[in-house]
Amino acid sequence: MATSAPAKSEPTAQSRPVVRIGDRVFSALTLAAGILILLTLAGVAIFLLIQSWPVIGAQTTDPEQITGGGFFKYVWPLILGTLISAVIALIVATPFALGIALFTSHMSPRRLAPFLGYTIDLLAAIPSVVYGLWGLALAGNLVPVYRWLAENLGWIPIFAPDAEGTVSQTGRTMLTASLVLAIMILPIITSLVREVFLQTPRLQEEAALALGATRWEMIRMAVLPFGASGISSAIMLGLGRALGETMAVAMILSSGAFTWSLVVTGNQTIASEIAQNFPEAAGLRLSELISIGLVLFVITLLVNMAARAIVARTTVKGN
Amino acid sequence: MSNTTVKPEQGSKLSLRAGKLPKGATWMVAIGSIIVAIVLGMLMTGGFNIPLIALLAGVLNFIVLYAWSRTVEGKRKATDRVATTLVTSSFVIALIPLISLLWMTLVRGGPVILESPTVLSRTMEGMKGIYDQDYVAGEGELLGGFYHSIIGTVLITLAACIISIPIGVFTAIYLVEYAGRNTLGKAITFLVDVMTGIPSIVAGLFAFALFGTFLTLVDPGGIGSAKMGISAAVALSVLMVPIVVRNTEEILRLVPMDLREATYALGVPKWKTIVRIVLPTAISGILSGITIAIARVIGETAPIMVTAGFARNLNWDLFGGWMSTLPTFIYDSQMRPTSPGVAAAASSDRAWAAALVLIVLVMVLNLIARLLAKYLAPKGAR
Numbered sequence: 001m002a003t004s005a006p007a008k009s010e011p012t013a014q015s016r017p018v019v020r021i022g023d024r025v026f027s028a029l030t031l032a033a034g035i036l037i038l039l040t041l042a043g044v045a046i047f048l049l050i051q052s053w054p055v056i057g058a059q060t061t062d063p064e065q066i067t068g069g070g071f072f073k074y075v076w077p078l079i080l081g082t083l084i085s086a087v088i089a090l091i092v093a094t095p096f097a098l099g100i101a102l103f104t105s106h107m108s109p110r111r112l113a114p115f116l117g118y119t120i121d122l123l124a125a126i127p128s129v130v131y132g133l134w135g136l137a138l139a140g141n142l143v144p145v146y147r148w149l150a151e152n153l154g155w156i157p158i159f160a161p162d163a164e165g166t167v168s169q170t171g172r173t174m175l176t177a178s179l180v181l182a183i184m185i186l187p188i189i190t191s192l193v194r195e196v197f198l199q200t201p202r203l204q205e206e207a208a209l210a211l212g213a214t215r216w217e218m219i220r221m222a223v224l225p226f227g228a229s230g231i232s233s234a235i236m237l238g239l240g241r242a243l244g245e246t247m248a249v250a251m252i253l254s255s256g257a258f259t260w261s262l263v264v265t266g267n268q269t270i271a272s273e274i275a276q277n278f279p280e281a282a283g284l285r286l287s288e289l290i291s292i293g294l295v296l297f298v299i300t301l302l303v304n305m306a307a308r309a310i311v312a313r314t315t316v317k318g319n
Numbered sequence: 320m321s322n323t324t325v326k327p328e329q330g331s332k333l334s335l336r337a338g339k340l341p342k343g344a345t346w347m348v349a350i351g352s353i354i355v356a357i358v359l360g361m362l363m364t365g366g367f368n369i370p371l372i373a374l375l376a377g378v379l380n381f382i383v384l385y386a387w388s389r390t391v392e393g394k395r396k397a398t399d400r401v402a403t404t405l406v407t408s409s410f411v412i413a414l415i416p417l418i419s420l421l422w423m424t425l426v427r428g429g430p431v432i433l434e435s436p437t438v439l440s441r442t443m444e445g446m447k448g449i450y451d452q453d454y455v456a457g458e459g460e461l462l463g464g465f466y467h468s469i470i471g472t473v474l475i476t477l478a479a480c481i482i483s484i485p486i487g488v489f490t491a492i493y494l495v496e497y498a499g500r501n502t503l504g505k506a507i508t509f510l511v512d513v514m515t516g517i518p519s520i521v522a523g524l525f526a527f528a529l530f531g532t533f534l535t536l537v538d539p540g541g542i543g544s545a546k547m548g549i550s551a552a553v554a555l556s557v558l559m560v561p562i563v564v565r566n567t568e569e570i571l572r573l574v575p576m577d578l579r580e581a582t583y584a585l586g587v588p589k590w591k592t593i594v595r596i597v598l599p600t601a602i603s604g605i606l607s608g609i610t611i612a613i614a615r616v617i618g619e620t621a622p623i624m625v626t627a628g629f630a631r632n633l634n635w636d637l638f639g640g641w642m643s644t645l646p647t648f649i650y651d652s653q654m655r656p657t658s659p660g661v662a663a664a665a666s667s668d669r670a671w672a673a674a675l676v677l678i679v680l681v682m683v684l685n686l687i688a689r690l691l692a693k694y695l696a697p698k699g700a701r
Contacts, residue, residue, distance in 0.1 A: 244518020
């Protein structure tokens with residue numbers, strides 16, 4: 001028993017420590033499972049690195065072999081595209097997520113709240129490929145909106161029409177893909193924010209109401225300040241999810257060269273670039289796709305760690 | 320702060336009751352705005368333009384509600400009403416895509432399954448564009464189907480379960496029962512959190528790279544044969560393990576310490592306590608957590624695309640050859656139709672039918688998870 005880490009419930013005052021085979025085996029099994037998880041995460045980095053090695057080799061000897069004439073030239077537009085789509089999705093999803101979280105935690109009739117939460121969870125349960133199918137079928141409906149944006153706000157680079165002065169005729173643009181992405185990350189942010197809102201100390205809420213605050217004033221003075229860091233970490237986690245989401249962009253976006261405009265065809269994200277090209281890729285191209293996968297892995301890792309760091313800082317402060 | 324007297328609201332004349340809008344004022348304003356917006360929208364465009372009317376109704380609703388409440392109830396109440404309406408409408412707006420998506424899947428996939436139920440029992444083996452053209456022209460039935468994808472989904476998901484459930488449950492047991500507060504436990508908890516955030520396509524690339532690396536050791540040109548069912552299962556496991564660990568851990572921590580202490584006092588070994596007391600107490604939660612994890616990964620597309628390819632035939636062998644799953648079938652049918660052009664509608668029909676089957680599958684799994692949690696829960700655990 002001494003081999004397994006002494007838990008707090010362990011009887012310490014035993015006269016003769018008994019070592020049981022069953023205990024040894026079982027604790028070793030659980031430990032092995034835990035260590036396997038550590039190995040897996042290390043393995044993700046290691047095996048992706050092994051398979052992207054040819055790209056690193058080609059980059060040092062002859063960058064021209066690589067698509068786009070060099071690894072960095074190839075990956076930069078993709079990183080930008082990934083960030084743009086994720087940021088738009090966040091900008092659209094966050095206000096709605098906050099609204100829904102407030103509605104289900106503080107404003108809806110108490111009896112309805114679990115049911116409403118379940119409805120939002122349904123959004124998360126729907127497979128991403130079905131979102132892609134749905135977005136693809138409806139993308140055309142957005143064309144008049146894009147035309148209007150290009151005509152009236154075309155001087156802003158993100159709404160600029162293309163060289164022929166038109167916008168995408170199919171609606172399969174970065175903006176459409178990002179909007180679908182926003183719907184997909186909405187439930188994740190919502191559920192995280194809702195948890196935070198539900199943790200607001202009841203006494204503070206009731207004190208605010210007792211002092212004559214309206215419900216909105218109570219939310220602004222008690223709920224939102226309490227949840228501020230929780231909200232920012234939820235947004236970061238949503239960002240991580242949006243960065244890695246593949247199908248919405250791969251199916252909806254009619255991809256092409258990088259452009260700042262969101263209403264024309266073009267642009268591409270890392271995940272979608274991999275998904276669209278992987279089935280036919282071989283040789284160096286395969287390594288290229290795996291290497292940009294590694295880049296995506298590193299980016300999402302950083303974003304997720306930042307989110308966890310925010311959470312960790314608050315839990316210390318909160319207690 | 321406690322001594323400032325609240326100024327009487329406008330028009331209340333120091334009566335004990337401040338001015339108040341009549342009951343149901345919010346609804347009255349909302350319905351009124353919609354009617355006015357419809358009229359205005361028809362006058363402006365001469366037609367029934369739903370997005371424009373919705374926009375007009377929204378703006379009108381806020382202006383009227385704020386103005387009315389402001390004059391009767393004062394600024395603070397008016398702000399409160401507007402904020403409440405904003406929050407409520409954000410919820411309602413978020414429901415629109417959900418309803419639209421479910422409705423569209425039902426309307427486009429439902430008739431296909433009802434009229435050609437053979438899509439459920441046929442594969443895409445031997446499918447030619449000409450068959451689809453006949454179907455679209457109304458001269459033949461809808462051939463082809465996704466039986467092979469249903470089988471593929473079941474096989475790959477089962478394999479993923481076999482890999483990830485033991486790892487996930489054992490890790491959770493380690494974290495709750497053995498790790499205490501040691502460094503390894505903290506590291507695992509942190510990495511499980513990190514693992515939750517791995518993009519699904521990266522998980523797929525990892526599985527492909529893993530098998531590819533070892534297969535190239537055997538046969539230098541063998542990287543292509545890394546595309547098989549088991550790679551896909553490993554990829555799904557990477558996504559599934561953290562969910563299983565998280566859910567199981569949460570449930571195990573809820574098992575009362577008293578139970579464990581009681582068995583220790585009776586001289587029961589620790590492992591037996593875990594196997595006979597802790598796990599049975601938590602079993603409903605564990606099973607429900609596992610079902611949720613299955614529901615989450617069964618709809619994954621990207622990792623399957625890069626690990627199992629797109630098979631058109633039925634393949635029962637997880638260790639050799641491409642396989643198809645429902646999500647990859649949907650993607651492949653929609654993006655690379657059997658017969659491009661006009662007859663792409665046939666492929667699209669099959670894709671929507673598969674989408675309907677997939678959504679039903681996911682919903683049923685979610686329902687099972689809820690029922691498990693509800694009915695298998697130990698008595699008196701509330």
